[in-house]
Amino acid sequence: MPAAVGRVLDQVLADRVDRARTLNPLFADDVAERVARFSQGGHRTRSQLLWWALRACGGNDRASVVAGLRVGAALELLQTCALVHDDVMDDSALRRGRSALHADVCAQYAGAAAPARLEPFGKASAILAGDLALAWADDLMAETTLEPEVARRVRPMWSDMRTEMVAGQYLDIHGQAMASHSLPHALSTACLKSARYSVERPLALGAALARTDETTMRALRSAGHCVGMAFQLRDDLNDIFGDSRQTGKPVGGDIREGKPTYLIALARARAEASGDRHTLAILEHSLGRSDLSEADLDKVRDVLVATGARAMAEARIGRLVAQGLHHLDSALLDPEGGRRLRHVLNSAAPGGACHDHRRPDAAVPVAPLASAAEGACR
Known part of the structure; x- marks a missing residue:
């Protein structure tokens, strides 16, 4: 199941990064690509809970399965937003055993920017990355086809x-x-x-x-x-x-x-x-x-x-x-x-x-x- 959600995420993120690149290559490389890499990690706990609740409640038809995988992927993007912002607020340098997103940006530009500007730039970049993950999560939810009765609840x-x-x-x-x-x-x-x-x-x-x-x-x-x-x-x-x-x-x-x-x-x-x-x-x-x-x-x-x-x-x-x-x-x-x-x-x-x-x-x-x-x- 985590692999299935990962495949949905891969497709969605590839499309979003490509669209970001048409806007500006620097933005795509520094922000959109980082959101994509971050979202492809983690234990997928929330999407697994959603998936097995769906199956436990009898959601076995194709429409329910497709919607479940897409909403599960949206949950993973929402989690990206939460964790990236959380690391900024907590000033945490590590996440999932690697550099937190804001720390990774600082490491990339170390020596290229004045030290006094580097940390605020890294944190501001991470805030924008979290915002982008939230926007992509909402996009994915909005683009998921749901029956009217289901949509009214979801x-x-x-x-x-x-x-x-x-x-x-x-x-x-x-x-x-x-x-x-x-x-x-x-x-x-x-x-x-x-x-x-x-x-x-x-x-x-x-x-x-x-x-x-x-x-x-x-x-x-x-x-x-x-x-x-x-x-x-x-x-x-x-x-x-x-x-x-x-x-x-x-x-x-x-x-x-x-x-x-x-x-x-x-x-x-x-x-x-x-x-x-x-x-x-x-x-x-x-x-x-x-x-x-x-x-x-x-x-x-x-x-x-x-x-x-x-x-x-x-x-x-x-x-x-x-x-x-x-x-x-x-x-x-x-x-x-x-x-x-x-x-x-x-x-x-x-x-x-x-x-x-x-x-x-x-x-x-x-x-x-x-x-x-x-x-x-x-």
Whole structure:
């Protein structure tokens, strides 16, 4: 399936780059080609979720299959926009194990432009590249043939998803600027920035393309919300306890940028409740410091373990995944499509413990998965 979406992307991107070249060769080489190269990477998680939701809901006819691949490709272009802009806002030099787009532009023109102008030029180029990816994603959606009834459901979902993505990103940078580390803010950010955009909306789009009923749609959206929250919590853990060789980006970026993550909010809340001034001082000293040393980052890791925040986050991931799969199992789905969808959801945010890159054999025990009867995701 990822290869099939890749072939659609190849065709669309080749056409768009050719059209860009007729406008201006420099623009095509520096911006359009970079968007095309970036969009051809990644795990295709969102398009896989859309595809298997489509198939699980019985979307097997040619029109549904073609639309599913095209909308899946549009999702990948939207993800390009999100990641390229995210790297600019976070001033991150790495993405997917390679130079971030803005850093790549700077490297190309190093020595050709004054140093004081080079970094702003690289970041401005990346912003334009992200805008171009978003425009191409919308073009692809607009050019996809949909039956009127399907279009009435799909197009508002696409519009809402784009707005939710921007809202989540704004909450993220607002939390950084205002040093807001409350649990409600962290959860709201995770919901909008990741849960809906990364999992819930792709599932809903696939189900809508398959013309599914509202009962099944509600079950899939509930499953997507739970697993999407787990997806973001896993990402938070991997950012500080993971290995950059596996994540493709520098470890500790969330701490150095002062991100309002659930993991940090939880550690702070537990330290405040117990009157642990030492822990609060470490967090206060570390969050938002771009020059934070590896030794100081280790102190933050120790705090996250000592407060129980890491173990609680791991346990919550387990509960969320279990509840999400329970919602999925409640829907009447095609057996094979449902099985594949279950596998992709389970892989999106693994419930097992996150291994500490400093100690490869160490893992935090995870509390037993909560019973699906717990009800709503917590």
